[in-house]
Amino acid sequence: MRRRTRILLFAIVAALWLAAPAFAYDEPHNMPEQHTGSGGVLRDCVPCHRLDETKNQCAMCHASHGVIGANAGKGPHGLYTATTDRCDACHDIHAAAGAKLLPSATVTGSCYTCHDGTGGKGVYGSIAMRGLAVGGQHRVDTTSTVPGGNAATGGSATMSFRGLNGTLGCNDCHSPHGASTVASFSPERKRVTFSYIFGFKSDKLLRRNPGGSTATATVYGSDWCLACHRGRASMGPVNNHPVESAATTTSPYYYDNVALLVGDDLTTATTNGTMASTNRGYLMPMPRTSQQRGHGPICQQCHEDSRNVGTLSPDGLSADAATFSITATDGAVSTDNPRFQNFPHETENVRMTVETGDDLCTNCHAPLALP
Amino acid sequence: MRDKGALLVIAAIAALLLFPASALAFDEPHSQPETTTSGGTNHGFSLGRSCNDCHRADIAGSPGSEDCLTCHGGTMYGTPSPESGKGPHGVYSSVSDRCDACHDVHAAGGLKLLPSATVTASCFSCHDGTGGKGVYGAIGARGIAVGQAHRIDTTSTVPGGDPSTGGAATMAFKGLGGNLGCDDCHSPHDASTVATFTIERRRTALKDDVARVGVKTTRLLRRNPGGSVATATVYGSDWCLACHRGRSSAGPVHNHPVDSAAATSAAFRFERVAVLSADTPTSATTFGTLGQTNRGYLMPSPRTSQQAGHAPICQQCHADARDVGLLIDPGVTADAGTFTITAADGSASADNPRFQTFPHETVNAHLLVETNDDLCTNCHPPAVLP
Numbered sequence: 001m002r003r004r005t006r007i008l009l010f011a012i013v014a015a016l017w018l019a020a021p022a023f024a025y026d027e028p029h030n031m032p033e034q035h036t037g038s039g040g041v042l043r044d045c046v047p048c049h050r051l052d053e054t055k056n057q058c059a060m061c062h063a064s065h066g067v068i069g070a071n072a073g074k075g076p077h078g079l080y081t082a083t084t085d086r087c088d089a090c091h092d093i094h095a096a097a098g099a100k101l102l103p104s105a106t107v108t109g110s111c112y113t114c115h116d117g118t119g120g121k122g123v124y125g126s127i128a129m130r131g132l133a134v135g136g137q138h139r140v141d142t143t144s145t146v147p148g149g150n151a152a153t154g155g156s157a158t159m160s161f162r163g164l165n166g167t168l169g170c171n172d173c174h175s176p177h178g179a180s181t182v183a184s185f186s187p188e189r190k191r192v193t194f195s196y197i198f199g200f201k202s203d204k205l206l207r208r209n210p211g212g213s214t215a216t217a218t219v220y221g222s223d224w225c226l227a228c229h230r231g232r233a234s235m236g237p238v239n240n241h242p243v244e245s246a247a248t249t250t251s252p253y254y255y256d257n258v259a260l261l262v263g264d265d266l267t268t269a270t271t272n273g274t275m276a277s278t279n280r281g282y283l284m285p286m287p288r289t290s291q292q293r294g295h296g297p298i299c300q301q302c303h304e305d306s307r308n309v310g311t312l313s314p315d316g317l318s319a320d321a322a323t324f325s326i327t328a329t330d331g332a333v334s335t336d337n338p339r340f341q342n343f344p345h346e347t348e349n350v351r352m353t354v355e356t357g358d359d360l361c362t363n364c365h366a367p368l369a370l371p
Numbered sequence: 372m373r374d375k376g377a378l379l380v381i382a383a384i385a386a387l388l389l390f391p392a393s394a395l396a397f398d399e400p401h402s403q404p405e406t407t408t409s410g411g412t413n414h415g416f417s418l419g420r421s422c423n424d425c426h427r428a429d430i431a432g433s434p435g436s437e438d439c440l441t442c443h444g445g446t447m448y449g450t451p452s453p454e455s456g457k458g459p460h461g462v463y464s465s466v467s468d469r470c471d472a473c474h475d476v477h478a479a480g481g482l483k484l485l486p487s488a489t490v491t492a493s494c495f496s497c498h499d500g501t502g503g504k505g506v507y508g509a510i511g512a513r514g515i516a517v518g519q520a521h522r523i524d525t526t527s528t529v530p531g532g533d534p535s536t537g538g539a540a541t542m543a544f545k546g547l548g549g550n551l552g553c554d555d556c557h558s559p560h561d562a563s564t565v566a567t568f569t570i571e572r573r574r575t576a577l578k579d580d581v582a583r584v585g586v587k588t589t590r591l592l593r594r595n596p597g598g599s600v601a602t603a604t605v606y607g608s609d610w611c612l613a614c615h616r617g618r619s620s621a622g623p624v625h626n627h628p629v630d631s632a633a634a635t636s637a638a639f640r641f642e643r644v645a646v647l648s649a650d651t652p653t654s655a656t657t658f659g660t661l662g663q664t665n666r667g668y669l670m671p672s673p674r675t676s677q678q679a680g681h682a683p684i685c686q687q688c689h690a691d692a693r694d695v696g697l698l699i700d701p702g703v704t705a706d707a708g709t710f711t712i713t714a715a716d717g718s719a720s721a722d723n724p725r726f727q728t729f730p731h732e733t734v735n736a737h738l739l740v741e742t743n744d745d746l747c748t749n750c751h752p753p754a755v756l757p
Contacts, residue, residue: 080753082697085743087751093688094618095537096625177756 075114077205078178090176108141108163111170123189123345126330135306136353137346141167146211146228154231154238159211172212174205182206182220185256186276188305189341190326201256221245221254225299234296242296253298259284259291266313266320275300279324279337282309282354284364286316302360306348307338309355309363316366458497460591461561473559491524491546494553506572506731509716518692520732524550529597529614537617537624542597555598557591564589565606568642569662571691572727573712587642607631607640611685620682628682639684645670645677652699652706661686665723668695668740669705670750688746692734693724695741695749702752 076089090110091101102110115122127134141164149157163169175181184201206224208216213227222245226233234242244252253259259270261280270289275281282301284292310322327333331340340348349356355363459472473493474484485493498505503512510517524547532540546552558564567587592610594602599613608631612619620626621633630638639645645656647666656675661667661684668687670678696708713719717726726734735742741749 078753080744080748080756082741082745082748083743087744087747091747092625093627094531094624098625101625101627171757175757177753179753179756 074178074202077176080177106141106164107169107171111176121191121330123342126342127340127346127348130331130334132331132348134346135348135350138168138173138344140169141165143167148229148232151230151233152237154240157231159228161211168211173207173210175207176205178203178205180208182208182218182224183256185220185254186274188276188326188338190329192329219254219256221252221300222298223252223254225303232299241302244296244298248296249294253295255298255300258298258301259289259295261285261319261321264310264321264323266318268318275304277324277326278321279307279309280321282363283312283319283321285312285319286366286369297364302354303344303352304347304354305338305341305343307354312362312364312366314366314368316369457561457588460559463560489524489547490552490554494559504574504716506728509728510726510732510734513717513720515717515734517732518734518736519738521551521556521730523552524548526550531615531617534616534619534622534624537626540617542614544597551597556593556596558593559591561589561591563594565592565594565604565610566642568606568640569660571662571712571724573715575715605640605642607638607642607686608684609633609638609640611689618685627688630682630684634682635680639681641684641686644684644687645675645681647671647705647707650696650707650709652704654704661690663710664707665693665695665710666707668749669698669707671698671705672702672750672752672755683750688740689730689738690733690740691724691727691729693740698748698750698752700752701754 076086078086080086090103090113092103093101097103098105098107098110100107103113104110112122124137124140144158144161144167146157146159148154149159151157159168160166161168161172163172170176181203184203187200187202187204204220206220208218209227210217210224211228215223215227215230217224217227222233222243226243226245226247231238232240232243233245233247234240235248242248246252255276256274257272258275258281260273260275260278261267261283262269262271264280268285268289270285270291272291273281282304284297308322310320312319322337324337326336326338326341328336333339344352346352353360459469461469463469473486473496475486476484480486481488481493483490486496487493495505498507500506500508500512503509507520507523527541527544527548527550528539529542530539531537532542542551543549544551544555546555553559567589569587570590590606592606594604595613596603596610597614601609601613601616603610603613608629612629612631612633616622617624618626618629619631619633620628621631628634632638641662642660643658644661644667646659646661646664647653647669648655648657650666654671654675656671656677658677659667668690670683694708696706698705708723710723712722712724712727714722719725730738733739739746
């Protein structure tokens with residue numbers, strides 16, 4: 001009897017162990033990131049990845065193990081050639097669960113096949129998983145209303161999106177095939193604990209025409225946001241905070257090229273660089289530096305993952321950026337700054353602002369320098 | 372004495388191995404020599420062979436009066452007629468002698484007066500693949516793994532046979548134990564078969580077989596394969612869908628679009644699809660057969676006027692494994708792989724397609740013409756994906 005019980009328990013454990021249906025990056029199905037068993041030994045792909053007739057399908061998402069380059073970071077999204085096997089990561093030719101031969105009834109559901117946030121590891125879900133409230137988000141399959149979408153009034157507008165019943169869907173912003181996407185830019189999110197796949201530039205599959213907009217944004221910056229939030233531009237009929245965009249200058253700053261402080265210590269100097277993996281892009285000392293003059297902030301200098309960006313000195317002449325630190329994935333370490341890297345999916349702060357209240361305003365407008 | 376006895380036994384075994392043929396032939400049975408050593412085309416007659424070496428004599432048993440006409444038409448020594456390609460399957464008349472190619476009126480080997488205990492075994496009396504020359508066995512005989520097959524006398528389960536779910540279904544077939552048998556798809560008497568279509572398989576090395584290229588046959592394909600209720604008068608998607616009912620794109624199951632009667636009033640079929648107008652890079656298509664060309668497996672983007680409004684037919688994804696060519700980025704132009712078959716039964720590895728045994732068995736999994744993204748990108752160039 002006891003033996004039968006042991007056999008039954010073993011069968012249950014084995015079934016659970018081998019139940020993972022498919023695909024993986026870090027997010028799905030709470031797969032152990034290290035790909036190792038209890039002994040720390042690299043485990044076969046098989047327990048987590050599905051098999052084809054003759055071999056495992058690691059290459060479906062990974063370019064190869066060993067040197068993992070930018071291509072591996074694309075998962076099955078793009079790089080389709082006559083020698084790849086990536087299409088059927090998302091498409092079943094026959095008896096698919098949803099339209100477009102997708103594995104779920106909806107596009108969002110299909111995205112969640114991998115990016116499901118199980119275990120609080122997705123771009124949606126990690127904040128709540130840590131017991132925190134979500135302050136602002138781009139909700140999917142929920143609404144077709146775009147705050148600030150009316151170019152004439154700055155009010156809301158309705159757009160015809162690709163999601164469920166015309167609401168905003170994942171593929172309104174992202175091209176699952178990596179087609180017609182913006183230029184690659186530096187990522188900030190730490191998705192796995194592996195250090196060697198951190199920092200590769202990616203286009204994040206961001207469409208050049210998000211939401212099917214007529215406006216085209218070839219880089220990730222204000223113009224990408226303004227493609228939908230058309231009433232948030234400056235220099236138009238709506239009185240908005242100045243924002244750097246193609247409508248205001250011929251060479252606007254963008255996410256990978258803004259004026260950054262030269263160090264985390266108190267400084268008055270800036271240089272041009274990416275906003276990613278640093279908190280030096282959110283403060284503007286006064287007077288503005290030569291790199292800052294003539295430029296408004298881009299949307300992402302106010303709207304980003306919640307963090308402590310640091311402060312200006314009381315007179316505003318110098319800036320003290322807070323140290324950028326991400327030591328764990330998905331907000332597992334509460335002292336990380338920023339703790340979460342989910343923007344613009346969901347963030348802790350309301351309206352997805354990087355800081356809130358006057359803490360935000362005083363990053364560029366030192367009280368002693370106000371008129 | 373012992374040596375003499377042993378020699379007799381060996382000679383007897385050798386004779387049995389050399390002349391075990393019960394009857395009938397085309398290319399496939401019993402590794403019959405196709406050519407003379409000089410490359411002739413007369414079954415080795417110049418080497419002193421006669422029909423009787425392989426073929427049984429007629430009823431009269433007159434020496435030299437073989438039953439060649441059982442399988443061959445009257446023009447067997449010239450350009451074979453379409454009837455000659457039918458073997459003993461059909462074209463029965465008061466002046467023909469074809470019935471007894473398969474049926475023995477008395478003391479037959481099996482039911483229905485067939486020469487073997489089962490229908491499959493009776494078919495294999497000729498189409499046995501001996502020497503790797505059949506629709507089953509040629510791939511394995513070349514040391515290559517079979518990727519997928521319509522297995523006979525093995526299963527009654529039809530993948531994608533359930534029209535409501537796309538899952539598997541069970542059918543009551545004609546084969547052994549109710550499993551799929553040869554005569555589920557083929558009518559041995561060529562009765563109620565589909566319209567003739569262009570053949571692709573090269574069955575012999577004979578020059579005459581080359582001359583047969585372009586000859587159309589029914590392939591003895593039933594209009595109601597598997598005893599299905601659905602009738603397919605032509606070989607195309609509807610013929611496949613008669614059994615694989617859950618693979619239609621016009622029903623509740625999410626399948627890749629496929630041109631069929633359920634989807635359009637004038638569905639494409641094997642003998643009429645939009646094929647590229649040339650093997651060289653082109654954006655133009657014309658109407659034609661999928662047979663004897665690799666031009667029917669690529670769809671440039673945007674679609675041509677002939678392709679517009681039509682989904683692919685089953686046979687544009689499922690066919691003998693081959694290099695169909697590729698779309699040239701960004702997909703506006705298609706460059707078809709050159710169709711070449713220089714030898715029978717996959718003997719020449721560079722032939723494209725090497726084997727012509729679909730849908731019996733093919734090299735690729737799922738009987739796909741190409742695999743993985745190599746298949747998808749034939750019609751969906753990465754540059755135009757959303």
